[in-house]
Amino acid sequence: MREEEVPKGLKNDIRVWLLIAAVVLSVVMIGPGYSAEEGLNTDLNYGLDLEGGSWIQIKLQGAVTQLDADISMLVTEIVESAIDVPIEILSVTGDEGEGYSNDGNTVTFTTSTYVSGLQMDLLGLGQSDISYSDDASSIVLSTNKQTLIMQYLSRALNTEVVPLFVGDGVEYEIRTAISLEELQTLMVPVGGNVLAGSDGDVIFREGVRTETRDMTRDILSEKLNSLGLKDIPVRTVGEEYILIDFAGTDLTTAKEIVEKPGKFEIRMQTTGNESVHVLYGDSIEKVGIVTQMDGSWNTPFTLDEEGAFALQKIAIETGAIADPNSHLLYMYLDDREVYGAPLSYSAASALNEHPIYSWQASTGIDEDGKTQAEQLQIHLRAGALPVNVVLMGSGQVDAALGDQFKRQVAIAGLFALLAVAVVVFRRYRKKEILLPMVGTSLCEVIIILGFAGAVNWQLDLPAIAGIIAAIGTGIDHLVIITDEVLYEGKLPSTKVYMERISKAFAIIFAAAATTTIAMSPLVVMGFGALRGFAITTIIGVLIGVLIARPVYGKVIKVVLDKAE
């Protein structure tokens, strides 16, 4: 009679079914299988420390700041360092305020030597009109403050400096490591300083913009993809770090892959499928930010002298200057075509006269064009990263060792569970308690692993430590439930039993809440290996408290009822 009632109680309980469903689903997600070659295998993803492979963590160096400087001092510094002869500023017109002005400035200056138009163009300051009298040159330069500051800094630091208009001013991203003091010293010769915000603090932070960080990540991903290493995850960690996992690759190879730029080449069509070499990636000096001009998206880039002359020469030789449409310009990355288009008519006719340093590759007017332009921006860099990076950390575990770790962890887990079982059995001396307890723990492990499989979690050593932590508190909680139920040494009536269970769960929920809260800073801060540890612990505790342990409370009553 009683025995028939009891299973019915369990069968009608939705929580029991929930647990069973969770376990079944988890087993499907884990996907255990057996094959003659590989032995026992599952669909679980293991981390590098268990699978073998290497990882590299790099930090992006740079600074983002707002600056001001004196226009005539900027022009003097930049031009004098280029031509090695003093110049004399005659006049500066236009708005010289701190903010950005669209109108720009006109700077007129003279010098006692011959300055060619090409020399001025190479400085990249803006349009200049030069008139000569005797040996002296008189130059009228149309420029603006942000261009001058950008050129001054990028020359002084030998790095890229990218200005960006923000609300009331111009923000400069300096793509190399520089401290506030160094920058302030650097601004002294041009009568400049680092601007202060409305709160009085100087506007300066180390690091790069989020967009730059993401671009660096994309370039790395792209590069790894082009090498056929498709599954290599390139992740950003925090604001300034990028972490790359190389499954099954040793550290030496991994470093070579990250450091070695791709092979970028520009070729020009001669006839039909034939084309001739124009230049390699090392001739590309700078790649600009994707912009939209006259509705069309394009990627600006600058060639060095050799490259500009080579392109002019080939364009003349192939006849592209006369008939651009039958002599397309192609770009290749690692022998893969990434861009192909004719020269514009204006560029073609200009090449007749002189080489062109600044180019724009236009890709089209729609969203597709934008995506292509962004892709091209990455390709043009040929895998060279936009910012200076330093290696912050790296590691390697070879596959044999990973295998051994995996086995060892499994053994440790199994023996640990056995040890727990022995202690529990010695305490209660009833297999009716031991079996549900160990069973519940096993269910928790299976569900955590199933969850890991479902979300494609990488199980590494810290994550396994997290699972062990969750199971450890799990056993603690099961002991609390058991002792609460058996409060005076025997099983109480159903009404009292329900009260006791809710008391036990009050304690368990409180304990689970503290564990979850204690682990959450690690999840939010997200540094290093401990993030995985914290997340698995929290998920394990939640699965235990919400799914598995309530069922244990039900089962233990049924089983003990039966036994009595």
Added chain:
Amino acid sequence: MAAILTEYLDSFVRSCDDKKLIAIPLAVLVLSLLVSGFVFATTGAPVKLGMEFEGGTMIAFETQESAEALALAYSAHSLVDTRKTGDRAILQFGPMDGESQSELEKAITSKYSSVEIKQIGALYGKELQTQALIALCLSFIGMALVVFLIFRTAVPSLAVVLSAFSDIAIAIAFMNIVGVELSLGTVAALLMLIGYSVDSDILLTTRVLKRRGSPDENIGRAMHTGVTMTTTTLAALVVMYIVSTFSYLVTSSVSQINLLSDIAIVLIFGLAADLMNTWLLNTGILRWHVRRSTPRRRRA
């Protein structure tokens, strides 16, 4: 073992007055703080920082060569330490530049098998240090807040927080004495300790504050449950420690799993301290608090 321990603890708690109960763990806590304070005064950190926080390179591999021979072979690089467990050698190097790093890695990977490499830049180590410290502080504050929210009375909550603090302080002192370095693993262990230590404290406090019966009876029952909890966890940890640390004694080519071994040993220290802190320190304070306030609440 758990039963004997519980019985002994129970009779000890019943026979001692609150002051004496509290005095013992407090003395241990003060001693621990002194040990860590001394280490802090001499080295600038409360516990010896491992490679992950100091920066440097660790390379482990399988070899039959002796530690001395290896130390000699790699003395040109900034070798800090050479150890050998079973057939595995562990070489620890100070920070070096990228090129010599790559050279060293190439040389070792081409010569030995089962290679494990871990390299942390000195700067990154510094950053990890700050982050670990922040994480530990935030965890502790978060835990304290939850405890206060649960019990809503000052003395019992403070007792729980104090014994959790003491667990960590004693675990750190033990690390100093035994020579366990602070690594990512041991930081994880200290965080886990916060969770584990609070479990038994919450059990004790709930039972004593919210159940009928004399405090001593409630404490006795809570102890029965709590000591079982801690001993099961300890049993699992001891096994984990043995497997991850001493497997090489069985098969000499097997490597230690440092992460698990570190976590296990620190938790073993911490949970042993927790037994004392929960059942002497926390119990003493709680019993004193209950006895002080009960006469007024007792119904006629």
